[in-house]
Amino acid sequence: MIDTILFDLDGTVLPLDADLFINIYFHEMGNAFSDIISPEILYKYVWKSTEAMVQNTGCRTNEEVFMEQFASLVNEDIEIYKNRFDRFYDEGYMETKKSVICESLIKESIMLLKEKGYQLVLATNPLFPKKAIHRRIEWAGLDPSVFSYITSYEHCHYCKPHIKYYEEILSVINKKSHQCLMVGNDVQEDLIASSIGIQTFLILDYMINRTEEEINCTFQGTYKDFHRYVENLPQLNE
Structure with missing residues (x-):
């Protein structure tokens, strides 16, 4: 039963509205990271890292896969980006509510x-x-x-x-x-x-x-x- x-x-x-959500999401993320990476490159790197998560075979968490892939692309201190992602989800991400x-x-x-x-x-x-x-x-x-x-x-x-x-x-x-x-x-x-x-x-x-x-x-x-x-x-x- x-x-x-x-x-x-x-x-x-x-x-x-999925399209509106994605548009707002990346627009706000681009603004949140604009002082350390261009929005166009950030968009590309986030998608590549997301694709890596989708292909995850279970050895690591999706977060670990995402961050490892992202770190390999930016070739910089990943902690700077981790902290910025964390702040983004408290701030700019909230704008995606407009797509609901x-x-x-x-x-x-x-x-x-x-x-x-x-x-x-x-x-x-x-x-x-x-x-x-x-x-x-x-x-x-x-x-x-x-x-x-x-x-x-x-x-x-x-x-x-x-x-x-x-x-x-x-x-x-x-x-x-x-x-x-x-x-x-x-x-x-x-x-x-x-x-x-x-x-x-x-x-x-x-x-x-x-x-x-x-x-x-x-x-x-x-x-x-x-x-x-x-x-x-x-x-x-x-």
């Missing part, structure tokens, strides 16, 4: 699941530090403490759509695949969870499908459909 719900963040828990699209129904669904006694996991692609992910959870109108586990680059060793990303989550939360449901809007990154026996619910409102492949999921529907699905789930904490 399902007792644990895994949620994707961007486009699922937090609807947003208001949607209250998913929040209501999550809180109803919490009331019914389901364990909730925030299974976002761990390309960002914990503080950045927590900010986006808060922008969705939720307290991060609602989730028993939140993926981030500090402690994850894989990225979506690597199946070991999901296996690592199951190991951390001590659950079997048949106990879990993955809720997300990305056909390639979220529905891959089904390959290890996790049921999936595809959110259609902000669906991402990069190919023409057939969509294979357990359930699919809008935020309204998902809310009805949650209403019909059994109470676990009676």
Whole structure:
């Protein structure tokens, strides 16, 4: 029986304009680093380091992979950049909130699941530090403490759509695949969870499908459909 719900963040828990988010993100980051590196080179180095995280094979955390790759590119004292990244996520990064699209129904669904006694996991692609992910959870109108586990680059060793990303989550939360449901809007990154026996619910409102492949999921529907699905789930904490 399902007792644990895994949620994707961007486009699922937090609807947003992805293109606007990226534009603001790199604009503000460029401003934050402009005295030590040009925005154009910074953009290039951040993307290369992010690509390295996506290819991570589990020997190191995503943060370690990112910083090692970034350090090899700048060929300078990486601590200067680490401190600047940390400050950026407290300051300029906050401007990305302008990309958020208001949607209250998913929040209501999550809180109803919490009331019914389901364990909730925030299974976002761990390309960002914990503080950045927590900010986006808060922008969705939720307290991060609602989730028993939140993926981030500090402690994850894989990225979506690597199946070991999901296996690592199951190991951390001590659950079997048949106990879990993955809720997300990305056909390639979220529905891959089904390959290890996790049921999936595809959110259609902000669906991402990069190919023409057939969509294979357990359930699919809008935020309204998902809310009805949650209403019909059994109470676990009676």
